[in-house]
Amino acid sequence: MLTRNQGSVWAILGWQYKSAIFYVAAGLVAWGLHSHHSAAWHLPSLPLAVIGGALGIFVSFRTNTSYARWWEGRQLWGRMVNSSRQLALQLSANLVIEDEGERRRTLTRLLYRHGAYVHALRAALREQPAVEDEELRALLAPDELDGLKGVWNVPFALLRAQATELAALRRAGALDGLQHHSLDVTLASLLDIQGGCERIKGTPIPRGYGYAAELLVQIYAVMLPFGLVAELGPLIVLLNLIVCMAFNLISEVGRVLEDPFTMFYNGLPLSDLSRKIEINLRQTLGETELPPLRQPAPNGVLM
Numbered sequence: 001m002l003t004r005n006q007g008s009v010w011a012i013l014g015w016q017y018k019s020a021i022f023y024v025a026a027g028l029v030a031w032g033l034h035s036h037h038s039a040a041w042h043l044p045s046l047p048l049a050v051i052g053g054a055l056g057i058f059v060s061f062r063t064n065t066s067y068a069r070w071w072e073g074r075q076l077w078g079r080m081v082n083s084s085r086q087l088a089l090q091l092s093a094n095l096v097i098e099d100e101g102e103r104r105r106t107l108t109r110l111l112y113r114h115g116a117y118v119h120a121l122r123a124a125l126r127e128q129p130a131v132e133d134e135e136l137r138a139l140l141a142p143d144e145l146d147g148l149k150g151v152w153n154v155p156f157a158l159l160r161a162q163a164t165e166l167a168a169l170r171r172a173g174a175l176d177g178l179q180h181h182s183l184d185v186t187l188a189s190l191l192d193i194q195g196g197c198e199r200i201k202g203t204p205i206p207r208g209y210g211y212a213a214e215l216l217v218q219i220y221a222v223m224l225p226f227g228l229v230a231e232l233g234p235l236i237v238l239l240n241l242i243v244c245m246a247f248n249l250i251s252e253v254g255r256v257l258e259d260p261f262t263m264f265y266n267g268l269p270l271s272d273l274s275r276k277i278e279i280n281l282r283q284t285l286g287e288t289e290l291p292p293l294r295q296p297a298p299n300g301v302l303m
Contacts, residue, residue: 016248023221023244027237030225048220048227052243055220059213059247062205063254069200070268073260076196077273080118083189084277087114088284090186094179095169104285106174110165111281112139117158118277121194122270125201125261130154135274135291155194163187197261205258213251217244269294269302 034042091110097103116139123130130136131148140148144161151157163184170180221244229236260268272294279290296302 016245016252019217019248020241020245022218023241024237026221027225027240030229030240031234031236034226034229042230043223043227045227048224051220052224055216055247056250058216059251059254062209062213063250063257065205065209066254066257069205070257070260070266073197073200073268076193076200077268077270079189080121080193081273081277081280083186083193084114084118085280087111087183087186087190088281090179090183092284094183095174097174106169108285109141110162111285113144113158113162115139115278115281117155117162117190118274120158121155121197122274124153124155125197125270126263126267135278139278156191159187159191159194201259201261205254210251210255213254214248217247217251220244220247272302 088111091107095103095107097106116136119133119136119139120130123133123136131145131151131154137145148154148157166175166180166183166187169175170177175183221240224243225236225240228239232239256264256266261270275291275294279293282290294302
C-alpha cells in the first residue's frame with residue numbers, strides 16, 4: 001500500500017506508453033486527414049459528447065466495483081485484528097490449569113499457533129507457500145510444521161488444530177462449557193473472515209468488463225479527434241491524449257484495485273497487519289523481545 005504520493009505525469013505516460021502512443025497517433029491521423037480533406041473528415045461533436053459521458057460511467061463502474069472489493073478486504077483484516085485480540089484475551093483470562101508452567105506452555109502454544117494462522121492466511125492470499133514462510137515457521141513446533149506439509153489449505157488446518165485442542169482442554173476441565181462456547185464463536189468469526197478473503201481472491205471481476213472498457217476507449221480515441229479537429233487544429237492531438245488517457249487511467253485504477261491481496265503497490269499491507277497481530281499476541285504472554293513494526297520501503301510502499 002502506498003503511504004505517500006509519488007510519480008509524475010511522465011511516469012504515468014511511461015506506465016501506459018502504448019496507449020499514449022495510440023491516442024497521439026489517432027489525433028495526428030485526424031489532423032492530417034482534415035488538413036487535406038476538411039469536409040470529408042468531420043463528425044458532429046454532440047453525439048461524441050454523449051458517448052463520452054456514457055463511457056465515463058462505464059469505466060467508473062469497474063473502478064467503483066474494484067474499490068468496493070479492496071475496502072471489503074481491509075474491513076475483513078480489521079476484523080481479523082480485533083478477533084485475534086479477543087482470542088488472546090479469552091485464553092489468557094479463562095484458561096485454568098493448576099500447574100503454572102503447563103498453563104504457560106499451553107497458552108503460548110495456542111497463541112503462537114494463532115499467530116501462525118494469521119501469517120499462513122496472509123501467505124495463502126498472496127499465493128505464496130505458507131509452510132515456507134519464515135514468520136510462520138518461527139511460531140510452530142517442528143512436529144506441527146511437518147504435519148502441514150502437503151496440506152492444501154494451511155490456514156484451515158491450523159484453525160482445526162486450535163478447535164481440537166480447545167475441545168481437549170474443555171474435556172480436561174481447563175475450560176468450562178460457556179468459555180469453550182465463547183471461544184468457538186471467536187473461531188467461527190475467524191473462519192468467516194477467512195472465507196470472505198478467499199471469496200474475494202477467488203472471484204475476479206469478469207474479464208469482459210476490462211476488455212470492453214479498453215476497446216471502447218480505443219474506439220472513442222479514434223472518433224473524438226474527427227469531431228473537434230476543425231475547431232482545435234493540431235491541439236486535437238494533445239486533447240485526445242488527455243481525455244482518452246483520463247478514461248484509460250480510471251479503468252486501470254479498477255484493474256490494480258481488483259485484487260486487494262496482490263503484491264502490487266496498491267495491495268493491502270498484510271505483512272504489516274500480520275506483524276501487528278503477532279506483537280499483540282506476544283505482549284499478551286508478557287514477552288518483551290518483540291519483532292519490530294514494519295516500516296514503508298524507500299519508495300513509500302508498505303507491505
